[in-house]
Amino acid sequence: MHKSTNKRCKSNGKVARSGRVARSNGIDQTEKARNAARIIRTIWKNPLISRYEIAERLHLERSTITHQVNRLLELGLITEISEGQAGPAGGRKPIHLAINKDYGYIIGIEMQVEAYSVVAVNLAGEVLRFKTAEKLITPEHFIQEVLEIALNFAEEMGGTERLIGVGVGMGGIIDSERGLIHYSIPLHLTSPLDFAGAIAERTRIPFLIGNDANCCSWGELAFHKADGLKNFLFTLVQFRSGNVAIQEYGGVGVGFGIVIDSKVYTGTNFTAGEFRSAYWTDGNRAQFSIPYEEIMTVTKNPQILERFTRELARNVALFVNTFNLNKVFIGGDIEAYDLDAPAIFAEEIRHNWMYPTPPACEATYSTLGEKAVSYGAAGMLLYRIFTSTHLPVDYEGDQDPLVLSLHL
Known part of the structure; x- marks a missing residue:
């Protein structure tokens, strides 16, 4: 062998960058x-x-x-x-x-307003280490905070020698190809931030950043590639208990990751997947028709939780049936509650379907729970590597060919 x-x-x-490409031709x-x-x-x-x-x-x-x-x-x-x-x-x-799978590891980070979660995975998507911690994140120190979280976690993993790169997921309008954060309500970023440029000034370790729900979709594509996923929706549901999240939007955040023909669809201005219920009422701080004062209790009131899930499922049903998607993943904090969300989604998808044959769409939990975004952020970077059009394995130098394939 x-x-x-x-x-x-x-x-x-x-990452070392010395050396030249062996280039006789x-x-x-x-x-x-x-x-x-x-x-x-x-x-x-x-x-x-x-x-x-x-x-x-x-x-x-x-x-x-x-x-x-x-x-x-x-x-x-x-x-x-x-x-x-x-x-x-x-x-x-x-x-x-x-x-x-043990060639190296990837770090995935989810950045929130008052907390973060970070995970290390190998190239097979196996979780090597995971942690979550409370930390107030401010726009002024966002870049430095991300870098410190990544480097400190890398030290816990034994150092950066085997680190291939870092994926970061967060709520907002994000151009992941260029590494630009255009806008983020939860992190109070109201003007464009050149994340990629700012990180490149501080380290040569590759960093990618993406919308949190889109990261979840990349995670499914990267780590469940053998399942033949082509057209699906990832519904990310997050329940936040921090004071800032509760006061601003009731602590409930929902976003979609949309995959068409095995590609994450981000839209013309990178706003695809940003969600507000079709039943939303003017003036409500929450994303739904449910009043702000009631949705604040969603994690403690089973009736409000089911009402919330039902309204979300009706929105999803219209989208799923219009675009003929074959799978819906439901992920995030909602997975931890005593509620059969997939059954409610399936019921509403059938109710919205206009033909006698049943819709060919399965609704299921993602099983990633609190790791969904950070795990997906790692998957985003891994997916970029293995769908690259060039892998310069004959590079005469000491830079990692997987890093070179990222074209950063």
Whole structure:
């Protein structure tokens, strides 16, 4: 069995950037990087795949597959897992390949007004460490607070040497491609903030930022890739007990992560998924028709909780049936309560459906609970890596090829 060597190299919490691309022929190197990205993406989406199957799926020469797979094994990005069964004609048994889940780890952070949660996951999405803590976050110190949370947690993980990057999720209108926070009600950011630029001035560790509900969708795409998810909705429901959240909007926040054709849809101005109930009444500080004074009691009053869930489900039903989605995830704090929210959602989806055949949409809990946003933020970064179009594995230098693939 091939023994791989992980040659990743980082120092002082910063990703080294020395070295030059081995480039005897620029076009040839670009093609190699493109093929490497296609190969590792295929392995990521299809664990326990063989070299032969990769060649068949990608229509690449066996020599190309052999060279690239050997290089990925050498870097420690993939590993050989087991031998498969020989074909009917006999011959050598195929060796199965998989992503090396222990190649490194990713940190995911959820930033709230008065608290944060942070998680570390490996490349298989297995949670290595998780914690949540109270902390008052202010716009003036937001960048520094995020950086300190990430670096302190990395130290708890043994340092930054194996840290691939950090994903951050928060409520607001966010351009995750450019790393720009346009607006955030919960964190009181009322003017655009160049998050990516500010972070880059302080560290070379890759940071990505995204809307909290969108992060949850990226998490489902990244860590449940084998489930064939293509068109779904992630409904993020958060119940906040802090004084600021209670006073401003009743402590109940809802947002949607929308996935169409396996891509997170953010809309023209990155506001897709921002939610206000179709039954909302003018002047209500909450997002629903339920008066502010009543929705404040949603976590303590079962009748208000069911009424809230029913109104939310009716809004979701219209969206689900209009766009013919096949799954609805319900995630966040609502998972912890004694209420069958998926059954209520399914009932309202059926009620809204106009045809005699039942709607082909399943409503289910996400099972991530309080980890939903931070876990999803880690998934956002992992998804960006493995859907990159280029993976420069022949880079002559000590920078991590996964970091290079982020194009930051």
